[in-house]
Amino acid sequence: MTVKILALIFSTVLFLTVVELIRRRRLSFKYALGWLLIAGLTFFMALFDTILFRLAYGLGFELPSNFIFFAALIFTAFLSLLLTIFVCQQNSRNEKIAQKLGLIENKLEALSRK
Amino acid sequence: MHLKKLIIVPAHNEQANLKRTIQEIQQLTDDYHVLVIDDGSSDTSAEEARACGVEVVSLVFNLGIGGAVQTGLCYALENGFDVVIRIDADGQHDPASIKALLEPLMNKDADMAIGSRFLESLPTFQPGPMRLCGIHFLAGLISTLTGMKITDPTSGFCAWNTRAMTRFAEEYPIDFPEPESIVTAVRSGLKIREVPVRMRHRQAGVSSIHHLMSIYYMVKVTCAILIRMMSAV
Numbered sequence: 001m002t003v004k005i006l007a008l009i010f011s012t013v014l015f016l017t018v019v020e021l022i023r024r025r026r027l028s029f030k031y032a033l034g035w036l037l038i039a040g041l042t043f044f045m046a047l048f049d050t051i052l053f054r055l056a057y058g059l060g061f062e063l064p065s066n067f068i069f070f071a072a073l074i075f076t077a078f079l080s081l082l083l084t085i086f087v088c089q090q091n092s093r094n095e096k097i098a099q100k101l102g103l104i105e106n107k108l109e110a111l112s113r114k
Numbered sequence: 115m116h117l118k119k120l121i122i123v124p125a126h127n128e129q130a131n132l133k134r135t136i137q138e139i140q141q142l143t144d145d146y147h148v149l150v151i152d153d154g155s156s157d158t159s160a161e162e163a164r165a166c167g168v169e170v171v172s173l174v175f176n177l178g179i180g181g182a183v184q185t186g187l188c189y190a191l192e193n194g195f196d197v198v199i200r201i202d203a204d205g206q207h208d209p210a211s212i213k214a215l216l217e218p219l220m221n222k223d224a225d226m227a228i229g230s231r232f233l234e235s236l237p238t239f240q241p242g243p244m245r246l247c248g249i250h251f252l253a254g255l256i257s258t259l260t261g262m263k264i265t266d267p268t269s270g271f272c273a274w275n276t277r278a279m280t281r282f283a284e285e286y287p288i289d290f291p292e293p294e295s296i297v298t299a300v301r302s303g304l305k306i307r308e309v310p311v312r313m314r315h316r317q318a319g320v321s322s323i324h325h326l327m328s329i330y331y332m333v334k335v336t337c338a339i340l341i342r343m344m345s346a347v
């Protein structure tokens with residue numbers, strides 16, 4: 001019973017935290033949506049735990065907690081991969097900007113020398 | 115009263131349409147400066163624009179329509195323009211409607227003017243049924259949330275004055291700029307007016323929104339708008 005309450009509190013806190021971050025423009029829509037969905041899903045699953053249990057047993061887990069840990073692990077792994085991809089894109093964009101900046105400075109220098 | 119007017123033409127891989135669009139703009143009688151924003155095009159869009167004698171800002175990588183328009187607004191502020199008008203590179207926006215679009219801005223009636231396809235029965239291009247559905251839904255959503263009745267919330271044919279420019283140069287929606295910026299504008303206290311304009315079918319090339327993605331797009335826009343309602347102004 002306490003687990004259920006903890007889960008409900010956690011998901012609510014997560015949801016409200018993300019909403020507040022959005023309000024303060026620290027998070028934008030694209031990246032916030034995933035977190036809002038997860039918080040919502042967690043809240044829903046905690047509230048209707050019978051669905052959660054049926055899903056866990058149905059998938060072949062001995063205990064519902066095993067399923068919860070497994071799901072959390074998969075989610076974290078997936079999120080890490082997503083973030084890695086994002087970082088990669090940021091790096092290549094930064095490289096392009098650094099190069100362009102250098103080339104522009106060079107052009108300016110050449111122009112001011114004329 | 116002489117206003118310094120800028121027309122921005124965001125373009126991403128529009129080499130087939132850009133020259134024609136620019137030449138149409140250049141035929142206008144009023145004096146407008148033109149700026150093409152080459153949004154990381156991999157084709158010859160930038161060269162086509164330069165060949166017409168207009169200024170081009172080439173972005174190092176693709177930012178999307180939001181980033182491209184925002185670049186134009188930053189340019190406008192830096193160079194002291196009084197109004198900015200957006201004309202899309204694909205030829206959908208008829209430059210002949212620009213005068214009408216600027217009227218509310220000239221009269222100080224509005225900070226932002228949006229060109230609508232649905233206000234008058236002008237011989238204007240109507241989007242397909244799916245898009246119409248989506249447009250009416252968004253119009254209803256925005257009306258419910260902000261009280262602002264906009265008939266064409268996905269229209270990119272719009273104009274901004276310095277007040278609106280300043281607000282959006284600082285932050286402009288990335289994902290769905292047109293409907294989201296209406297919500298932002300209302301919440302920021304900017305005045306919006308809709309003006310009937312003429313639009314045409316895209317001349318050549320491919321639109322960036324495909325039919326299959328329509329429903330997915332609608333869900334995402336709705337979420338984005340709801341989130342924007344929560345954001346700090």
